Amino acid sequence: MKSLGYLNKYFFKYKWRLLLGIAFIICVNYVKVKMPEYFGTNFDELNEGNGERATSVMTFALYMGAGYLLLSLISGTFLFLQRQTIIIMSRLIEYDLKNEVYDQYQKLSNTFYKKNSTGDLMNRISEDVTKVRMYLGPGLMYTINLLFLSMLSIYKMVSINGYLTVIVLLPLPLMSFLIYKVSSRMNRLSGVVQTEQSHMSTLAQEYFSGIRVVKAYSRDKTVQDKFDDSSESYKEKNMRLVLVNSLFIPIIFALIGLSTLLVLYIGGLLHYSNQISQGDIIQFIFYVNMLTWPFASIGWVTSLIQRAAASQTRINEFLNEKSEIHVNCDTPFNFQGAIEFKNVSYTYKNSGIRAIQNLSFKLERNETLGIVGNTGSGKSTILGLLMRQIDPDEGEILIDGKPLKEINLKELRNQTGIVPQDVFLFSDSVGNNISFGALTDDVTEDDLIEVTKQAHVYHNIQEFKDGFDTILGERGVNLSGGQKQRVSIARALIRNPKLLLLDDSLSAVDTETEEIILKNLKERKVNASIVVSHRISSIRHANRIINISDGQKTEEGSHADLMAMNGSYAEMYQKQLVED
Template sequence: MSRPASLPGQSQYQIPGMEVYRRLLSHSLQYWPYLLVALVAMLVTAATEVGFAALMRPLMDGSFVDRDPDAIRWIPLAIIGIFFIRGVAEFLSNYTMKWVGRQVVKELRGRMFRHLLQMPVPYFDRHAGGQIISRLTYNVEQVAAASTDSITILIRDTVTVLGLLGWMLYLNWKLTLAVLIVAPAVAFAVDRVTRRFRKISRRIQASMGDVTHVAGEVMDGNRVVKIFGGEDYEQSRFDEINERNRRLHMKMVATQASNLPIIQFFVAIALALIVWIATHESLLQEVSVGTFVSFITAMLLLLTPVRRLVNVNALLQKGIAAGQNIFGLLDEPLERDQGTLSLDRARGDIQLRDVSFSYDAAKGDVLRQINLDVAPGETVALVGRSGSGKTTLVNLLPRFYEPQQGQVLLDGVDIRQYRLADLRRQIAYVGQHVTLFNDTIANNIAYGSPVDPSDERRILAAAEAAQAMTFIRRLPEGLNTLVGDNGVLLSGGQRQRLAIARALLKDAPILILDEATSALDTEAERHIQKALDHLLKNRTTLVIAHRLSTVEKADRIVVMQDGAILETGTHRDLLAQDGLYAHLHRLQFSDNGLD
């Protein structure tokens, strides 16, 4: 088996780095009172750095050279005071910035989740779930670090560097020039490293999405993996992706680790120049012991903030790369909901006029010139071979997809003129692949319904009608039983009966049944059919079925092939026509046929 060359979900367009950082800062600036406290605390922290360097001058000259008793008394107290103030200021700046960071994480995750809830279905068709989850988890954490931790370092350490340089200029401008000689070389090194950091960071974001995607596939399909013996293949696939992720991280580490020694080497050159110049005979007369020690102390104190400022580049580039993914998602267009008409309860009159649809123009139309009228209260079954377009057709009704040509009308009005929420409130759906949430049975039945989950009477009635109470009564917690992740603690038939109960409780005028009884045994199916017969009364129903025995009583059967309607009629009429429907019927009901 070969591994796909790449996974979907990566945007080709990258938002410029400065635009990303501007948007990140806009999220942080909403909490400006906390940022103001942090800013003041950072300025105080920077001032204590300069204060400590300045303290070295009277310490050396007053205590060790002049033996001044006043200096000997107050300097120890000053040292304690400086570090006490520094500790309080560092705590305030770190705590307030972390608080802002977590607020930004919460806000971005909330915005992304709300955005995902309103994204069109085609977006999820094109993007891998693992990539989306990676953006919600890993990428947001990187963004938080860029929007808060980096601000702390940039402000506090920049002020510290400027303060120390100012003090050094005050002590001796000639010595300070020796430090500034290496500045262009440092700036060039930082610029080159910045480009590499951002490039590697983007690749790490994609790699983390691949890790999440593959792990999610294995967890979702663990039964398939086990039954088909795919453990070795999945392990090798994951190992390959995991190794690629490790290599990318090590490239980042190597870049970061080599960057600091280079900067420190330039600083060492500056330090050597200072020592050489300071010991020159012409300067020995100008510079006292205290001044020289204070200057060297200030320069050594420069190393730590300069190191952090150099390293913050990696943090910034990770955040910007992550921000490009996050804002790329947030900039994706939402479902078009330009309809203005409200709809309380539809009659259920459905019309399709010359409808054509394709998922990809290069692959051709999936539906071709479909014309179909479904009267209010009519039950229409859609049958045909796999890939004939049955499911695509019914997916147009709730506007999961928009047709490229033609119109879909509900009660004589183009469905695009209705508000989406009003349109979808008219439709109940039971699919072949049932989705249940990790919640109680009662909450799953009442999901999306105006009925409160605490209204046990109506939930019980829906469960009874769906023949679900036969197994619910045997459960220790009854309706309050947790069903597990996607109903994993229930059988396929039990999950489908809950889905039918959910549709019954919604009481919508239009019902879509997509292989709704496929997971039920013969006896349960017979009971469900009785419930459905009652449910279908006065409701417009579209039934998709491969088992033709389930649609024989439909008011009309529409036979589809290659995206077009081939035959239409009742079960008896279609058998008499001896066309495709009759052929499929013979296949299913002959001794050697397929069911």
């Protein structure tokens, strides 16, 4: 329950709505409680035959009908207003909470995203927040409602007859308890159903995105069987839920029936001993029926609050998560072009792999650094460190002579165009995918043409029927590997980067195209660029080249220097020449 305390700040934010809602709840219940009284007393007047207005049964019926309609209209109006305030408040809080969780997601570092699965992240922002909203809206509303309704009607009942009140209310707590048991079981089962469902959709999603592999290996049957199993298990769990669900209403009706019988029997006895009138019995039947739903809701609301508390605990876990990357600098920053790594080491915590070991290098303004090395040698990690997706365990990174940790990260990232190794394109138009990289919203067609020409992909886009408006499938499936890479380069260029980082971004293009792109990039004014590659042709013209092996720098120098060393770089070059 403590976790729900977190939401109090929101109650405070929407205090007027809440207070107004409570006022409406009181109004609804006040009018509701008036109804039985109105019936009971008028009935007694008719019975005794001394009422001035209710002279005949016909006029009595008309009179009662009109009265009932009027009171219903009034309480209905208040009920409408009650829902308009409290339920809307819960929706507003849900909106705020979702934004808060989303903001937090944006702040967290890559390490966090590697630790938590996408499904889990999605669940917390949708399922968990929804459960919390159920507490904020219906949970709160029914609780306050129960409080006032039972206070007002029990007061009325006791003022008619205390003994009868105690007798007829006896089954109600039992009902609350049973409903609580049923609801808890239902919640547990619906949790299981939900897990099954998310399992099923993860399965489907994975097979859809990997459909090409599935078909190429003709594993359709296996995949189909797996899905069938999952679907079957989902159905089974759901059936159990349906069974428990169907107990809900019968329990309520059985217990209302019991209370009503008690009113008629005990009330009848009391009437014969002249302690209460027939009108009083009618009032009691009304009150008992009126109290049924609120008492049933105690059980329901209790389990609802328990669920909300569990969800809020999970949400709080996320909200309390601190980003490993601390950015507390907002001084303006203008990248000049100097980068230095000083004895930097980094170990991935989750795998314990020491990806970078005691690495040092320097890059001056207007220079290009080439990084080569075997697969898994730590090249991408160097770029991750430079972009502060991760922070080094030892050593220091200097940008323009200043420690990276003291630099305004947002501005540094804004001035950097990075082409990541695994290209990610959104299922949007080619044009929008490219303008995604721009810092302004007013990207013109000319801008797009310019950068796509530089990335040597304009001629491809021109061939598409819809040009820049061509919609890409999920992750850009309708582009070739090399086209995706070049679109990704265009996205980096459109922001006019001062620092350009290419992580193996030319691996899927042929050497001729590579040469054209490299020539175009050279003509662009960037203050520094780093090119990571497996292919020496991509980096041979760089001012400096470092050769990385197992996270350590093995060789450094210009292409000519490295060739003269006749070490592993020279050997790699000879091999690649032969391959070409």
